[in-house]
Amino acid sequence: MSIIEGALNKANKEGQQLNKPAEMSAELANKLEEKINVLNKVVPASTPVVPVVKEQIVENQEIDELDWDKLSELGFVTPGDSNTQTVEEFRNIKHPLVSNAFGKGNNGIQRANLILVTSSLPGEGKTFTAINLALSIANERDKKVLLIDADVARPSVSNTLGIKGSPGLIEYLEGQDVKFADIVHKTNMPGLRVIPAGKQHKHSTELLSSNRMVMLAEELSKRYPDRIVIFDSPPLLAATQAEVLAKLVGQIVLVIEAERTLQSMVMESVEKLASCDVVLAVFNKTQTSSEGAHYGYGYGQYSH
């Protein structure tokens, strides 16, 4: 019996327990850690062979003005913020990710500066987390972030930020005379660039798994090693797109809606992320006040 079969048999035996919502508990933390470690030991990190990209990455000079008042009302980190609860929460979430990407924490992780934000189900808070993570990192002096909306079927980054949604990633992947510079938006937060998802496309899954997408990821990690690239993605258990994207990045933030998403679903998601070196589980919508009014974050770091 392989290690994976063993882990799955064990998980099946624990099926009863897994059929309950995920909550931030030591019990779930142990299960997640065990699973991620087992999977990471037997599945080597993917290292696709990538041809050299000739195209120079240059950028547009136009600047999109983000409406900070509106974004602040929606709960996002904005430039003046320093001690709000959200700033504090994202300081803790970003710290291990940035440290893996640039700092001493990088233990040979491939493409550590590429981070995918995903979750098991729709509505768990992926986009909210991806945008706040990007804003929070870009808000630091000397840090640069590129936020890419890779939820191409149901994009919402550009709408939320108030920028034009097309052309974007899809047009670039189609490759018809759309250059990288045509899809990157500079913003009034100097460290933040955004790539919208682009137009709806019936072959978007194929485009996301195309060689051009692999080359783009490789290019972004090699040529922008000083920049964090954050991908917002679709849910893992609804379609295959997020799983495909997970193979391109070095780190994953798995958003888990506390008290709602079943533990068995979290486990299934973790299995789909086996190719990635680092998975950071983030519990969203935890109740942090006695009235249960606050919509906060808790986190567990389950990297290896």
Ligand SMILES: Nc1ncnc2c1ncn2[C@@H]1O[C@H](COP(=O)(O)OP(=O)(O)OP(=O)(O)O)[C@@H](O)[C@H]1O
């Ligand atoms: N911690 C939070 N605090 C406040 N609002 C939140 C939080 N997390 C999520 N939300 C809100 O909940 C809603 C759903 O979140 P979001 O759009 O980020 O989910 P999603 O996982 O990206 O969904 P989809 O799968 O549809 O893309 C949004 O209105 C978002 O602003």
Ligand SMILES: [Mg+2]
């Ligand atoms: Mg979303």
